[in-house]
Amino acid sequence: MRFLPTRVHGIMDYLMGALLIALPFLARFPDRWATWVPVALGAGALIYSMLTNYELGLMPVLSMPAHLGMDAAGGLLLAASPWLFGFSSVIWMPHLILGLMEIGAALVTQTVPSHGARRAGPSPIA
Numbered sequence: 001m002r003f004l005p006t007r008v009h010g011i012m013d014y015l016m017g018a019l020l021i022a023l024p025f026l027a028r029f030p031d032r033w034a035t036w037v038p039v040a041l042g043a044g045a046l047i048y049s050m051l052t053n054y055e056l057g058l059m060p061v062l063s064m065p066a067h068l069g070m071d072a073a074g075g076l077l078l079a080a081s082p083w084l085f086g087f088s089s090v091i092w093m094p095h096l097i098l099g100l101m102e103i104g105a106a107l108v109t110q111t112v113p114s115h116g117a118r119r120a121g122p123s124p125i126a
Contacts, residue, residue: 001108002110002112004109005110005114006054006055006064006110006112007054007113008061009102009109010054010056011061012105013045013071016042016101017049017073018046020038020039020041020045020078020098021039021042021046022044024038027098028032029094031075031087033081033085033086034082034085034090035087036113037081038081038094038095041074041078044070044074047089048070052067053080061101064109067083068106068111071106072102074099075099075100079098079103080099082096103126114119
């Protein structure tokens, strides 16, 4: 059931992106991979959020379903990263929790913005 409006999801996107970038430094994550995986995913999320065709997108070239797919994939990578990159013995809980939150948000967000699909130049990326 998709009940979360895209406008609310957009606000969450920018907040989560900023949190993923700042948290490793504020909490002094003890491992280089533990720090740079969320930083890279947060920066990527900010970029593709700006390119998404929704209320808070700046340049609407990426469709909402594509955006949500990227959110889910990034959340899965973030949640699994402590075990994939071998730092689970020093820190894992923030990565798992924030990753699962991203996956959850992707699953419950509406796929059509309230303004409807808008076009800027060529058709948006599926």
